[in-house]
Amino acid sequence: MRFLITLMFFSLAGFSASAEWTPDIEAWNSPMPEQPAAVIIRNATIWTGTDERILENADLVIRNGRIHSVGHGLSAPRNAIEIDAEGKHVTPGIIDAHSHAAILGGVNEASRISTADVRIRDVIDSESINIYRQLAGGVTAVNLLHGSANAIGGQMSVIKMRWGANPADLVFEAAPEGIKFALGENPKQSNWQVDEPRYPQTRHGVEQIIREKFQQAADYRQSMDDMPRGRAARDRVPPRPNHELAAIAEVIHGERDVHSHAYRADEMLALMRLAEQFDFVIKTFHHVLEGYKIAPQMAEHGAAGSGFIDWWSFKYEARDAVAYNMALMHESGVLTGIHSDNPELARRMNLEAAKAVRYGGVDEHEAFKMISTWPADQLGVGDRTGRLADGFDADLVIWNGHPLSVYSKVEQTWVDGRRHFDLEADLRMREQLEAEHAELIALALDENGNENGNDNNNAGEDSAPERRRVHGFATHLTGYRDSELDHDEYCIFHAH
């Protein structure tokens, strides 16, 4: 069956390569765009994400999915697809270091205070329409994370936005292992009623439980290491396998990066000091609202900061969030990124980067790096994506204007040298959908315009319940699966 479907995809892809590739709003029915052997983009303004900064009137050559060269007056490889990008800007693909946009069946495993044993990798939703929509906003990779209910959450998964691929093939194979931690109001259950409160209920309790888990994990690893190998093991009862402690042991041995949800300066400082006791480095603080208050300490420890740039005052711990945070952390030498944490916002991350220019005067190229180059570094894939340079994956965006301008939009998004979003193909898809819609309506209506096969008018009874938000000025969304609207409900106070 799988083989048949694959075969069908290939034939479709083969057909549309010569005709016109058209995506679909269902990933399973969306043909994988071809990966041309050679592509040359000419006459573009190229934002490299490297020390080359912004190259005017430059060319970029892609070969077999990788960037072959970037520079001026490049010659086209034989049979290369040529794209004239005069007046357009080309940037590295946007990388969202904090996303819940493609997770099947619940973002939070809101049970134990530590759920280091659960894995996003097992529940990637390759059918989430968010993937296609975010491609339309220039996003080429995202970090799928658990929610923030637990001090130690689950194992994250970095994916590339290969719309049409199956869950396993979305996984960005080069990404190192990572885990979600969470500090502050959410793990201590501040903002909702719980029938049976669990320990901890304070920030010092959160710090304590993490320390205890680190100690247990160290012991667990030791007991595993102490287990003799080969014949000597015959007479020994091996330690009971513990997937939770095994994952935490990887953390304290520097084999699994910590990506910790955190708002306040005190809790971030405490986690860094704890990590130092165990001789490892906290890779990245997420949200990092008060990062600016301890930016020198973060820089010294080596922790990166990945935040939303201007959300504030939605919780008490977001009281001192300032949009200048990114500029301040950046100035202090912190590896700084901007993330979405929201599938709608993720579609316009370029404007979030523009806010780093507005608030604190960050240089435009540096600001763009905050949504691409540096998130790539934070996720440990900075040698593969987030830069337009020789040897990097051809993950890039063609904009119709300045990428930080509110008046610009994405024309094409390429992932692995495949054109996964194309404005013209998107328009073709709309036409197809409209035609299909008209056909279905015609089928549903008889020649007199009456509804077919719906005599007793009970359509509402077994149709899927509509998901409704009743917060403030409610929005009504139709036809979405719950997983596509899922978010970290502990994080945003049910408001997005």
Add this chain to the structure above:
Amino acid sequence: MTNTVFSMLTKTTRSLAAGTLLLLAGIAQADVTALVGATLHPVSSESIDNGTLIIRDGRIEALGDDIDIPDGAQIIELDGLHVYPGFVHPATQLGITEIASVAGTVDTAEMGNINAAVRVEVAVNHDSDLLPVSISGGVLSAHVVPGGGLIRGSSAVMNLDGWSWEDMVINAPVGMHISFPSGAVEDDENEDLQRIERVIDRARHWKQASEAAKAGNGSAPARNDQLEALVPLLSGEVPLFLHANRYDVMETALDWAQEQEFDNIILVGDPDVRYIAERLASDDIPVIMSRVYAMPTRRWEPYDMAYSAAARLDEAGVRFALTDSGGGMDVANARNLPFQAGSAVAHGLTHESALKSVTLWPAEILGVADQLGSLEPGKRASLFVADGDPLEVTTSIERVWIDGQEFDLMRDRHRRLYERYRERNARAQGRDPE
């Protein structure tokens, strides 16, 4: 760095100005200010390069490229900068909420279904930290809307700066707000709609009885706060703000409101308004469209369905204003309002319409266009100075005047924390803070 220098300049200018005021009190016309050298963007007319704008007694007295500066006016040089009227937020909970998760700071929604008699302006916290942050983003006035129940109460257009809510009221009541129940689309006997109808019916009777009593025909009806509050709506003194999302709900809501013979209706709805644009245009019903930044209402819709909705309204000739969600995370970020208008331009709206949709058009829809929404003689001198196009995110807003008084941007909590920690971090790392 520019920010620091700028804020120091602002402070200096302000203290100088204050000093001058004290010294010259009673001698010169200290309440006259002349903004000179900037490009003026009146919104209601063509831009004026190197223009002069005169502020007297809190109002705009004159503007143009050939204006005499009155003797004694305080002259503010703004070469190379741009002056715009303040953004008018078309629908928000600014002032009535502070921290969404802390119940004690939230006054957005009264309990119960019928709250016709609540008037939101009395709950506006004039010292809310959200207000200076909004002002700092150029949002200088806002339509504050109560959120609770089916009949939600009356709203107010507020100045975002003042010494009390009473000082800040620009127009109240602006109108009566009704949340149209979505269940009424498929149910002729929808209970919520019947509740609304019963109350409106009773209010009509109350009004009749009260008018009869005034004319000497019978005794006055018993006082009833909820019913009395609906009289201005029933007599057409204030408009009906009809809140509905989803096009079928909106259409049903409009049918209902027109059957009820409300002839002054303003629709507040999501980007689905694009699907009823023709009707809105032909019935001349103005729209406050929430959220350019929204997910497409339906999964199968184009990714830009909400982004391009405003352009659709404009093409159809609908009168409209653009707003954010008005609640949730958007309250604290009311400052992002202009960017929603800007993004609509990327998807087909003209720049001129985009700018109007967050300035002049909301002022017109909210009945305050004689005071706000453009730079015109006689209007409130509530304006800001920017270093470029204020719909662009990278533009920075440098100075603000509200009712002719310069606003100290360092009252913005974010700017304060920025200055404080910028200096401290530089010191801690042995860097030069500049």
